[in-house]
Amino acid sequence: MEPEILKQTQQGLYIFKEVLRSRTSCRGFLDTPVSENTITSVLEDAKLAPSNCNTQPWETHIISGNKLKELSEALLRENNAERFTPDFSFDTNEYHDRYKERYFNLSKTHYDGFRVKREDKEGRKEVSDLNYTFFNAPHVAIPFMPSFGDNVRVGGDIGMYGQTFLLSLTAHGLAGIPQTALGFFAGTIREILNVPSELKMLFGISFGYADPNSPGNSFKLGRDPLSSNVTFHQ
Numbered sequence: 001m002e003p004e005i006l007k008q009t010q011q012g013l014y015i016f017k018e019v020l021r022s023r024t025s026c027r028g029f030l031d032t033p034v035s036e037n038t039i040t041s042v043l044e045d046a047k048l049a050p051s052n053c054n055t056q057p058w059e060t061h062i063i064s065g066n067k068l069k070e071l072s073e074a075l076l077r078e079n080n081a082e083r084f085t086p087d088f089s090f091d092t093n094e095y096h097d098r099y100k101e102r103y104f105n106l107s108k109t110h111y112d113g114f115r116v117k118r119e120d121k122e123g124r125k126e127v128s129d130l131n132y133t134f135f136n137a138p139h140v141a142i143p144f145m146p147s148f149g150d151n152v153r154v155g156g157d158i159g160m161y162g163q164t165f166l167l168s169l170t171a172h173g174l175a176g177i178p179q180t181a182l183g184f185f186a187g188t189i190r191e192i193l194n195v196p197s198e199l200k201m202l203f204g205i206s207f208g209y210a211d212p213n214s215p216g217n218s219f220k221l222g223r224d225p226l227s228s229n230v231t232f233h234q
Helices: 003-022 036-046 065-080 097-113 121-136 152-171 180-193
Strands: 059-064 139-144 175-179 204-208
Touching (some): 036 059, 036 152, 059 065, 121 175, 121 180, 139 152, 139 180, 152 204, 175 180
Antiparallel strands (some): 059 139, 139 204, 175 204
């Protein structure tokens, strides 16, 4: 490889690794809005995500301003009434072994970050309700999806779209958090946004500028070593 090409490759790899390692799930945002041009730039990046048979099965809605406030009020109301309208089942009780350990570690680290003790039910609910005020984020992106067969492949496509969106946010100096909690109220969200019932919802992504002083950003979770989850075959 020519020296100049090698140098460019190394620079590109360095930038990629910096973006990848800088991305984290932000749980506290400044209320500063992101410019429309920047949001459009992120969306242009996200649409480059791979998908099965190039179906590009994402129908993305960006919610901001008064509509975001309306959505937040509705979600808090529905959550308090326990009126859940998910498109897909989700039960953390189904986690087992190491997967459950990771989940418990996240939960403990999360509440410890907000200095809420396990027995403080009211405090834990206040922290949980931050999901429905979007951690103060000024914008939420929701990639709706069509339903194909058992939805596994299209769900994978939406996941890759979401990751590309999140990495682009990081590269633009922004922060985001994917929230499956929003998917518990897919029906409510569709109604407020006037989205047809044939489009389904897995998660939303709250995004904006990170608040460095938020207790929700006082921690970062690690990852298990490759030796625990990768097998090489030759």
